[in-house]
Amino acid sequence: MSRQKQAQLKKSVAAFASPDTRASILQLINTIPPFFLIWFLAYQSLSVSIWLTLALTVLASGFVVRIFIIFHDCTHGSFFKNGKANRLVGTITGIITLFAFEKWKRSHAIHHATSGNLDKRGTGDVWVMTVDEYINASFWGRLVYRLYRNPIVMFGLGPMYLYLLSNRFNRKGAKRKERLNTYVINVSVAVMYGLLIWAIGWQAFLIIQLPIMFIAGALGIWLFYVQHQFEDSYFENEDEWDFVKAAVDGSSYYKLPKIIQWLTGSIGFHHVHHLSPKVPNYHLEKAHEQTPPLQQATTITLASSLKSIRFRLYDEANKSFVSFKEVKALLRKRKFDIQINPGRSTLHEK
16 A cells, blocks of 8 residues: 555544544443443342343443443543543543553553554563564473463453453553552542442352453453454564554454444454544444445454464464464474574574
């Protein structure tokens, strides 16, 4: 895509980057009160059936994902035109979703500015190793990476790590505004949870809240993971990296059933979001439908997205993700090559 066409594409999408206060307020109304209502019904259902309670927690977790999308828009300053309104609503939704607003705002902005850039990995993204990096890593380095990319660890332990550790502590060097926001959210969460435990007991609280947050966290990580980890996703070194290509070619269009699209705040139109983070979630679908070049983005479905589980390493030579199994044969070949040619150090070196 030429620079001129890229500029035109960005200009076309920018037309949708304007918050609609009425739409934003309506989204708050149809998202947050229903979540609390479902939470209350889950508590009431404990006297009827634990299975009914668990079913309601699954539904409530979907609303937590939707609340997180509102939080996410606020961090981009795209939910309201007013910056203070974004920060206020972002902090409140951060309390509900257990995310520190100012901290996540910073790391996610870095993610958008560096997505697909092989030389700027490590902040706000999913850890991705290239094939060469993995093969040249130590045994322990490969083991740590394999554990990190294991679905049980990523989607099972990942939510607990985010909620209990990553989101609860400030990063080194955080500015006062960021530190205070994290403290406010932590104290608010502690007070809210304390009052709920006092009111209904710790057993009932854990039976309801733990499944809600675990499922929501796992779903959130999955959405973040799958929309950048598809077979021919875009990754380049700094000198070749391009923002527009990273947005359109490095982010997928996750075509979801309408009810799931609604619960996930249309974040499946991830290519649109990465091209213009200022587009509020309720305008993403319209931007996609009215901008023909965006319709050429890689489309994945619920069924096809499951293949991404086996995409573990990025192969720079072939511009695609590969599995650990595929790399085993390459690793054996490299060891053989080193034996007959000690000067050879990387997989794709000629």
